[in-house]
Amino acid sequence: MATTAFEPLISAAWGKPNSWKLDEYKKRGGYKGLEKALEMAPAQIIDEVKKSNLRGRGGAGFPTGLKWSFVPKDSPKPKYLAVNGDESEPGTFKDRYILENDPHMMLEGIAIASYALGVHTCYVYLRGEFKFQAERTNAAIREAYAAGIFGKKVLGKDYQLDCYVVRGAGAYICGEETALLESLEGKKGWPRLKPPFPAVVGLFGCPTVVNNVETLASVPHVFTRGPAWYAGLGTDKSGGTRLVCLSGTVNRPGVYEVPLEATFNQLIFDDKYGRGLPPGRKVKAVIPGGSSAPILSPDELDVAMEFEAVKVKQTMAGSGGVIVMDDTTCMVRSLWRVARFYAEESCGQCTPCREGTPWQTRLLRKIEEGRGEPGDVEILSNVASSIAPYPPIGLGNTICALGDAAALPTHSFLMRFRDEFEAHIREHRCPFGDKPWGAFGDWS
Amino acid sequence: MAEPLFTPEEQKKFDAEIAEILSHYPADRKSAAMLPALRLLQELKGWLPPEGLKLVASRLGVTPERAYEVASFYVMYHLKKPGKYVVDVCTNLSCALWGAEKMLAYLEQKLGLKAGEANERFTLRETECLASCGTAPCLQINEDHHESLTKAKLDAIFDKLS
């Protein structure tokens, strides 16, 4: 990429007064992308998105235009768009800032996607805890209806679009796209077997596209500036810019919009971003894409935070959640907390996940509390393998990828820090004593 | 006779909002409105009493068991009456790295409750990641979000509660 100054697309207006209001959005050129798209044929819109190399920002990095092209054109059934704003993968906190600061950018993306897909009803599914974010989004939707962006006619065109916010009620699994659809249908969030994929059999049995909030907020830029420009910002296979969420032991945690070739090292240490670790701390391990992503060692951080580059390391860029753990952090304690999360959130449909996730948690607790026995590490590794072997990613023996998500951290912590697990067992205690998280910040 | 579920004002609000919610779904898919309908009931009553579940089920054309099944799946629904303030503290990884366990211990002491316990005034729970990892530690009180918490900030928030 050229050395011109980096221009944020998604986060450009964050923190500015009234950035969430329609007037302000329009002053910045808002809804111009929709105007352009409405002049095109739906198939052409999908082609433009394909050319832009936009890839989904929800976790899997699936090419967005390709996903849209799977929706059957000749189906007599209604079609739906479901926006995934469940944002519950530990370490991920980017979509909320879009909803808080610039909801119209997502709404514009929704209108473009819906028109391209022949969708007349869109549901924006937000995790239940997003009360404030739901209020902001609802206020923006009301503005959009009043301005003739949603409703019987979209910007005067003979095309109707309705858009509703639905709040979840506290269940991580509802971020999985088919569980999300079940939840939207008023049921408990039990993922469905795939295929069929939602693009063919989705909400109410009808063709449905599920896209992440950030993915849709990226769409208008493809049309205001053109797909070639958008693709040119990124790498060969991945267009645009992306939001990454930096948390853990760093001086300046937060959400940063980065060019796709930015590396983990830059994110953690650069003045623009994380500004390094507190005095005396060193990086021990980094989770690169939400808590389910296998960890990277300190010597592996010169990798770009882009889907393909991260995949080479047998891990994933996922949801953009980068968590830094420093040398005062106990790996057993950290993994135990992560394992507990997946045990808590397993929906219970598949035996390996339902039984394996609490088993991992019990073993890790036992080891951390100094009650571990020789052989426990092998058992732990076997339990993880029976949920999902690794590498590579994606060998899970379960209906949905939560199984993989629960097993991957175990595999990767054991691959890199097995000694630390063995030390707990040998010494019958946690070597970090009563400070397994280090001592840091106001609560040290 | 048992007390009625709703006051007349509550009944009016429930009827109006249920109608609005149902209008968001296809006419033959009323049961899809389950999550928003349960949320509405909980907003009105503070929890999901059995008579309320029956009412929601009948409006949505499903059995009460179905309403119960959904209500019991999601952690934000209360099938038992909680304390006046439901306090959900995130102790997941990013928050733990910023002292969430110590914050929880401090709160347990302050409220005289262990995580998982409740009294008339407070229900104290550990919860999972609240998408506030960059502004850790954090908690929610009756769905109001508080982040970047220091001891002083936390004390101020709790001292203000009635």
Ligand SMILES: Cc1cc2nc3c(=O)[nH]c(=O)nc-3n(C[C@H](O)[C@H](O)[C@H](O)COP(=O)(O)O)c2cc1C
């Ligand atoms: C257990 C699990 C949880 C998920 N949680 C989310 C989430 O909170 N938000 C999200 O956008 N995608 C989440 N996903 C990914 C979705 O299934 C889906 O791939 C994504 O919403 C597609 O949108 P995109 O193509 O725009 O990325 C999750 C997947 C799994 C397996």
Ligand code: SF4
């Ligand atoms: S893998 Fe786990 S969360 Fe996914 S469907 Fe199976 S039991 Fe449910």
Ligand code: FES
């Ligand atoms: S880990 Fe606490 S908000 Fe994410």
